[in-house]
Amino acid sequence: MQVADQVTRTLRRPLLALADSDRVEAIMRRNGVSKGLVRRFVAGEGLDDAIAAVRDLAARSIPSTLDLLGENVTTQEAARAAVDAYVVILQRLADAGLEPNISVKLTMIGLDAGADVAREHMVPILERARAVGGFVRIDMEGSAYTEQTIAITEALHDRFPDQVGTVIQSYLRRSADDVERMIRRGARVRLVKGAYAEPAEIAFTDRREVDESYRRLMLRLLDAGAYPAIATHDSALIAAARQFTAERGIPPERYEFQMLYGVRREMQGSLVGAGYRMRVYVPYGTEWYPYFTRRIAERPANALFVLRQLVSG
DSSP states (O other): OOOHHHHHHHHHHHHEEEGGOOOOOOOHOOOHHHHHHHHHHHOSSSSHHHHHHHHHHHHOOOEEEEEEOOOOOHHHHHHHHHHHHEEEEEHHHHHHTTOOOOEEOGGGTGGGGGGHHHHEEEEEEEEHHHHTTTTTEEOOOOOOGGGHHHHHHHHHHHHHHEEEEEEEEETBBTHHHHHHHHHHHEEEEEOOOOSSOOOOOTTTOOOOHHHHHHHHHHHHHHHHHHSSSEEEEOOOHHHHHHHHHHHTOOGGGEEEEEEESSSSSHHHHHHHTTOEEEEEEESSSSSSSSHHHHHHHHHHHHHHHHHHHHHHO
């Protein structure tokens, strides 16, 4: 474990930097072996592929959150196209008899053009979610967007309290305060560790500190949060959640575990078999490269494998 941790710390920042490399992305897209690994973490490039993955998971009693990959659009046309796509996704899921549950990045619907733009673009998405009995998770991005994302979530939650929630990253030093903000208003939180490269001034950089922060925030949300989503693949943190809820008499229907598509499948099934709610985050789309790079940066064995393929390919 210590060796794996050292590899992760050594490779994480340079691998995250590759998320912005057009040259490496082109190599990855051409490399057949790498494409196979991508399909482990990404359901496909089209909505039909994603719905097929969601249907397969539902057959195993595992609901999904569908995520159309992409971020930081640069034109109004692209932002409006993304809004239309999210509305279609919600309707397609409902029409297929699947839970209409999606994740949205605000920079994909125009946040870089202004908070007002992103907030207004969220309205038709949330209106469709309300119409089909769905739910929309506003995803968290890099720290430059954290306060805007929280504030937009708060404004939308006033209008759509049952349709919208957000994500809190445990590695940010501000996250304890953000969790309390969400608890006070009864907004749903998906708790993650965080997958962006952030400076030590605003984020914990030691894995133990990140894990301890996650544990504190997790227990607080389980105790007082509105249907929190415990999004982790960490066996120790999952065990801590199970022990805490058992000791406090918190029933499984008050929260859920979440994991990423293609990660720890056996554990996903084990949690479902033990009576816990388990949801899988299913990403898809042509803009898979930044997402894939962040996933690889989190898993040293996969990072070494991909690097070997790039060198040999």
